[in-house]
Amino acid sequence: MILKGKSVFSGIAIGKLSIYKQAxxxxxxxxxxxxxxxxxxxxxxxxxxxxxxxxxxxxxxxxxxxxxxxxxxxxxxxxxxxxxxxxxxxxxxxxxxxxxxxxxxxxxxxxxxxxxxxxxxxxxxxxxxxxxxxxxxxxxxGSDTSDILGDEQVILLADDLAPSETVQLDKSKVLSFVTRHGSTNSHTAILARTMNIPALIGVEFLATANGKMGIVDGYKGELIVDPDAAVLAEYQEKKKEEEDKKRLLLELKGKENVTLDGRKINLYANIGGVADVANALSNDAGGIGLFRSEFLYLEAEDYPTEETQFTAYKTVAENMAGKKVIIRTLDIGADKQVDYFNLEKEENPAMGYRAIRICLQQKEIFKTQLRAIYRASFYGTISIMFPMIISIAEVKQIKEIIKEVKEELSKSGIPFKECEIGVMIETPAAVMISDLLAKEVDFFSIGTNDLTQYTLAIDRQNPKLDNIYDSHHEAILRMIKMVVDQGHKENCWVGICGELGADITLTERFLEMGVDELSVSPSMILRVRDCIRKIGLS
Amino acid sequence: MKEFNYKITDELGVHARPAGLFAKEAAAFPCKITIVKDGKEADAKRIFGIMSLGIKAGQEITLRVEGEKEEEAIAQLSRFLQENL
CATH class of the missing domain: 1.10.274.10 (PtsI, HPr-binding domain)
Incomplete structure (x- = not known):
């Protein structure tokens, strides 16, 4: 019997079901x-x-x-x-x-x-x-609650668990929590996350489940009561995979991203919001290589205020505790639309009014964001990068605006730190003038998704073209090499934050090219680290 | 009577713990201490009272202090707000 609920922590647990009886x-x-x-x-x-x-x-x-x-x-x-x-x-x-x-x-x-x-x-x-x-x-x-659990490890079923009940439980006996009530903010949920065990809420289990075999699927949010042999075997296999992954995590956590012959590379995380920071840290990210600031705009009903943005940036900077946080400024337009921007419908939005192009024409939006970023810079190590750059003129214009922002902050006595400035390399134009751009900025971050789309002239939203959308295309790899070389000539470090960064079939190539940083989704960090540590370049 | 207006900046709003700590601080003073939000009042010495206002980030509250030692009370409690909320 499969019972649906809501997962508050993913993972798989297999074991005997035990209904918790409240005193x-x-x-x-x-x-x-x-x-x-x-x-x-x-x-x-x-x-x-x-x-x-x-x-x-x-x-x-x-x-x-x-x-x-x-x-x-x-x-x-x-x-x-x-x-x-x-x-x-x-x-x-x-x-x-x-x-x-x-x-x-x-x-x-x-x-x-x-x-x-x-x-x-x-x-x-x-x-x-x-x-x-x-x-x-x-x-x-005059009664005292005594320990309700026996010697066996169980999946604990309850109406809801009070915080004092969860603390009194012998945690080594609990494989998973499943409750009828409770919320994602409930203590059981928080505890499950802390204990790293799967947990479900809102599951209407029957009293007859007590003592039966059960499976908690924290990915699908399901409790399977009394599974048949085939389902049980399937989940045992899944659980084994999961344990292997966890082992990898334990083995690789805290280790350096270094090849067998000693070359090091920075491995950072791509995040799309404040909530992802925990995931980045738990996967041992060395920093945030791409903080997509769009979520602030996409989630809002009107332009997000300086204060809202400041709070988000500051929280991330503080939580990363001095580790680098690279914030990418507004990248709206093309496939990411926001109502209140009132953008006109375009024939060819991927090449249209988007990203830095909006920022440089609607300067107030841009300045609000930059003020928020600079104010937050005081609380950690923040770098800023700009998307969709095609010319030196744009970079100069940006720097002019940054200068204004900094002057205004100084005048108001608001503290800020100097931030590293970088540009996204995601247009062929930026690649071709990377020698000139390198003189203007501190770092490059290669956005391989757009770079592939623009270089191969393939709309990445068109499924018909999937068969020729080849992100390993020699043209792309040569471009990356060119950008690394031109950047290094001017002491500009070069990273990759597109999907290619997490492609472990290319990691060795990137290391050979001299790429300084890879920014990948949090869940990929340790897998890439594992790959790096097995590579010998010489 | 003394009043102090404050806009909550803590993104979680006035959660249980800060509400409790605030009530504790307030309880140390003999004067009457009230928190007002949108016309609703609560005794600042009572954690459930404060929580019942459901104060969220960005909302404006007024701290009202009346009676013995009101000077000290407003000074200390407004500092508490600024530092913690």
Missing amino acids: DNQVKRQKIKDTKQEVQRFLNAKEKAKIQLMELYKKALKEVGEVNAAIFEVHQMMLDDLDYIESVTNMIDSQEVNAEFAVATTGDNFSDMFEAMDDDYMKARAADVKDISNRVITILH
């Missing part, structure tokens, strides 16, 4: 005579809960790090909330009810309040309120 916190309403003593009972339980949370915080700090442990600090603060305490004590006083009932009712009321908010993050906090309330109730009951 039985059934609360009965009871009439209390001595309400004063009952209030005191609540306050004592609350203090005890805080001590437990402090212990959990320490445990979580070691196991899952500060960011994920912070929730237990927050829970302590929540238990001290006056609204919460007043609600419980008032209820005990005025309704003469037991502390358990007052806590449960208050917990429900507060979690309903969060549930009703129009913000996914705040909605998810309803679980926190329930969690702290359950903790107090458990203490009031």
